[in-house]
Amino acid sequence: MKKISLLGSTGSIGTSTLDIVRRNPESLKVVAMACGRNIDRALEQVKEFRPELVSVTDEADAAKLRARLDGTCEVLFGEAGAVKVAVHPDARTVVSAIVGAAGLQPTYAAILAKKEIALANKETMVVAGEFMNAAARQHGVRILPVDSEHSAIFQCLNGEDSKRVRRLILTASGGPFLNKPKEEFATITVEQALKHPNWSMGAKITIDSATLMNKGLELIEARYLFDIGPEQLAVCVHPQSIIHSMVEFQDSSVMAQLGLPDMRVPIAYALSYPDRIPNDLPSLDLPRLANLTFFEPDEEKFRCLKLAKMAMSEGGTMPAVLNAANEIAVAQFLEKKISFLQIAQVVEETLQGHSRQTPRSLEEIVAVDQWARRRASELAAA
Amino acid sequence: MKKISLLGSTGSIGTSTLDIVRRNPESLKVVAMACGRNIDRALEQVKEFRPELVSVTDEADAAKLRARLDGTCEVLFGEAGAVKVAVHPDARTVVSAIVGAAGLQPTYAAILAKKEIALANKETMVVAGEFMNAAARQHGVRILPVDSEHSAIFQCLNGEDSKRVRRLILTASGGPFLNKPKEEFATITVEQALKHPNWSMGAKITIDSATLMNKGLELIEARYLFDIGPEQLAVCVHPQSIIHSMVEFQDSSVMAQLGLPDMRVPIAYALSYPDRIPNDLPSLDLPRLANLTFFEPDEEKFRCLKLAKMAMSEGGTMPAVLNAANEIAVAQFLEKKISFLQIAQVVEETLQGHSRQTPRSLEEIVAVDQWARRRASELAAA
Numbered sequence: 001m002k003k004i005s006l007l008g009s010t011g012s013i014g015t016s017t018l019d020i021v022r023r024n025p026e027s028l029k030v031v032a033m034a035c036g037r038n039i040d041r042a043l044e045q046v047k048e049f050r051p052e053l054v055s056v057t058d059e060a061d062a063a064k065l066r067a068r069l070d071g072t073c074e075v076l077f078g079e080a081g082a083v084k085v086a087v088h089p090d091a092r093t094v095v096s097a098i099v100g101a102a103g104l105q106p107t108y109a110a111i112l113a114k115k116e117i118a119l120a121n122k123e124t125m126v127v128a129g130e131f132m133n134a135a136a137r138q139h140g141v142r143i144l145p146v147d148s149e150h151s152a153i154f155q156c157l158n159g160e161d162s163k164r165v166r167r168l169i170l171t172a173s174g175g176p177f178l179n180k181p182k183e184e185f186a187t188i189t190v191e192q193a194l195k196h197p198n199w200s201m202g203a204k205i206t207i208d209s210a211t212l213m214n215k216g217l218e219l220i221e222a223r224y225l226f227d228i229g230p231e232q233l234a235v236c237v238h239p240q241s242i243i244h245s246m247v248e249f250q251d252s253s254v255m256a257q258l259g260l261p262d263m264r265v266p267i268a269y270a271l272s273y274p275d276r277i278p279n280d281l282p283s284l285d286l287p288r289l290a291n292l293t294f295f296e297p298d299e300e301k302f303r304c305l306k307l308a309k310m311a312m313s314e315g316g317t318m319p320a321v322l323n324a325a326n327e328i329a330v331a332q333f334l335e336k337k338i339s340f341l342q343i344a345q346v347v348e349e350t351l352q353g354h355s356r357q358t359p360r361s362l363e364e365i366v367a368v369d370q371w372a373r374r375r376a377s378e379l380a381a382a
Numbered sequence: 383m384k385k386i387s388l389l390g391s392t393g394s395i396g397t398s399t400l401d402i403v404r405r406n407p408e409s410l411k412v413v414a415m416a417c418g419r420n421i422d423r424a425l426e427q428v429k430e431f432r433p434e435l436v437s438v439t440d441e442a443d444a445a446k447l448r449a450r451l452d453g454t455c456e457v458l459f460g461e462a463g464a465v466k467v468a469v470h471p472d473a474r475t476v477v478s479a480i481v482g483a484a485g486l487q488p489t490y491a492a493i494l495a496k497k498e499i500a501l502a503n504k505e506t507m508v509v510a511g512e513f514m515n516a517a518a519r520q521h522g523v524r525i526l527p528v529d530s531e532h533s534a535i536f537q538c539l540n541g542e543d544s545k546r547v548r549r550l551i552l553t554a555s556g557g558p559f560l561n562k563p564k565e566e567f568a569t570i571t572v573e574q575a576l577k578h579p580n581w582s583m584g585a586k587i588t589i590d591s592a593t594l595m596n597k598g599l600e601l602i603e604a605r606y607l608f609d610i611g612p613e614q615l616a617v618c619v620h621p622q623s624i625i626h627s628m629v630e631f632q633d634s635s636v637m638a639q640l641g642l643p644d645m646r647v648p649i650a651y652a653l654s655y656p657d658r659i660p661n662d663l664p665s666l667d668l669p670r671l672a673n674l675t676f677f678e679p680d681e682e683k684f685r686c687l688k689l690a691k692m693a694m695s696e697g698g699t700m701p702a703v704l705n706a707a708n709e710i711a712v713a714q715f716l717e718k719k720i721s722f723l724q725i726a727q728v729v730e731e732t733l734q735g736h737s738r739q740t741p742r743s744l745e746e747i748v749a750v751d752q753w754a755r756r757r758a759s760e761l762a763a764a
Binding site: 262274 | 633668676
């Protein structure tokens with residue numbers, strides 16, 4: 001029986017995680033969960049999964065939830081509550097699926113408490129990769145990826161020595177504008193950018209997929225998750241998204257993980273590794289899928305990818321600045337305050353205004369993140 | 383330092399194996415080798431690799447070779463000599479690359495001597511799979527595949543529990559007649575059948591690729607190598623031969639191994655597993671390879687594949703009969719004594735004339751093999 005603390009229970013990864021727990025009551029059990037403001041959903045989840053502890057964002061919501069529960073589940077709130085969930089003494093694994101910077105502190109607390117981490121929160125590695133890795137090494141903690149591309153790479157590595165890796169190759173769908181001429185990028189609308197060809201996701205990540213910033217952030221995540229040099233990381237555009245990512249080894253052999261787009265597969269893998277949990281998902285029917293195609297990404301057209309690679313190569317606080325500036329720029333684009341092309345422009349100018357540092361604490365990282373958000377907001381308003 | 387006995391040193395797999403040894407003198411050493419009648423090549427190999435023992439097919443050749451060596455290398459001949467090579471006390475691994483039935487006895491001797499087997503000889507598993515597996519289990523011997531498809535599957539499994547496998551999917555190029563209409567199969571010439579689109583191989587295996595019997599034999603080999611049920615084995619036609627084979631796990635995740643066609647990669651993997659030996663082969667350039675396509679095999683057009691699946695499902699001595707009848711039929715086709723379509727016909731009628739047995743010794747298997755060859759020859763002459 002693997003006991004789990006679930007950070008971000010009401011989001012997309014959280015509900016998929018609970019679906020896996022529901023189907024495997026003999027091997028998985030949720031002992032604590034944290035969520036945001038969706039307390040109706042949280043109430044249902046607590047009633048079904050019977051954790052010992054739940055934490056929500058607001059104190060008022062915590063009081064409401066407590067009133068509607070029978071007292072068998074402790075109810076907390078805020079960052080301190082989420083941290084309590086992360087370090088729950090019964091939990092062996094923490095699923096880190098709170099979106100954004102709010103996931104950093106609880107994930108860090110889980111590492112300090114020597115919990116195994118199933119990591120869905122990108123920011124942990126993008127914003128604080130070196131820092132989190134150092135903490136994980138120090139406390140003997142294993143960080144297992146949940147993201148589909150990183151799970152693919154983890155499955156391809158499957159315990160092989162990272163010294164034997166020639167390249168990690170992340171596949172990218174290429175997003176809705178793969179074949180759009182560069183000249184037309186200036187007139188891309190929010191509605192056009194929100195139409196992703198393969199995956200149904202939130203607005204922020206869908207825009208990141210359209211700019212390829214998502215792939216850039218994944219490169220940075222991979223760099224730290226797999227402790228691999230920036231020069232060994234490549235992106236390959238693969239519009240069908242059937243190959244989720246690949247590892248090329250030093251003997252020229254390439255391992256690839258393929259599948260239909262269903263997040264329950266990588267989540268379940270992270271929860272069962274090195275075993276696999278059987279499911280009844282249909283088999284991949286390659287003959288029915290027609291062609292698999294592959295292209296080099298066009299970094300002139302998708303400048304966010306180029307900027308992400310630059311930030312990855314520089315390391316230190318640069319990825320944190322990239323991520324924060326991008327969050328602001330995408331939010332401004334979604335509010336129709338800046339154009340599609342200005343997203344990369346805001347990110348680039350924010351990066352240019354920052355001098356690389358090596359952060360020694362989570363507080364320093366948060367300070368850099370906040371500076372970058374302010375700077376990007378100014379640039380977007382200019 | 384891994385010490386190797388090499389059975390079949392002058393053939394294609396043998397020379398590729400020696401090329402790997404040549405490039406890795408600090409980790410690989412050949413202590414004994416066996417070959418056939420190419421004693422000029424054998425002489426060169428002995429002078430370069432300095433084994434302690436070499437064995438050739440004929441007594442007269444052994445005498446000639448002995449006269450041309452300086453006495454530091456023992457020279458033997460015949461099956462007894464090949465067996466001595468297989469059980470050489472210094473060898474930890476035996477590369478079994480003698481072609482055809484002649485490889486059976488030395489491979490079996492190596493298993494009894496508790497040597498790790500790097501298996502290129504298909505007949506070991508096709509003709510005597512259950513028998514060899516029982517011996518390997520009894521003596522705690524690991525059999526590592528060298529064949530490109532089976533190495534791909536082995537790399538995809540990479541130590542995962544075979545109970546978690548849903549299907550093993552062998553890819554097939556489809557051969558030169560993939561898109562030829564069935565009506566035209568009756569007029570296929572030897573010259574047409576010898577033109578393989580992707581691999582340069584011997585005549586027998588090239589014809590087997592054209593009939594898809596090669597893939598059928600590989601299915602049988604996979605069944606025993608990976609101890610997997612016949613219903614879990616599938617063939618997928620993939621004309622580009624970039625994906626060398628795949629494993630679908632019970633969580634619907636599919637692992638694939640990709641690469642350029644170079645036998646040194648799977649041979650080196652078998653010799654270095656679980657490590658990999660770096661090489662300077664070029665990286666797989668997926669964007670330059672254009673499309674990867676996949677089709678269901680047409681078992682009405684390629685009846686040899688259907689016959690192989692039937693023999694695999696029945697098990698026992700049926701695969702041995704299939705293999706022997708096919709060898710005779712292909713030889714007769716290459717001599718233009720029977721037509722392309724008659725290959726499957728001879729195999730089918732030979733199978734129909736045999737009652738499945740469970741062989742208890744290598745002698746019983748050899749007797750069935752010889753019966754099938756006689757029967758197939760009669761059928762081909764009729």
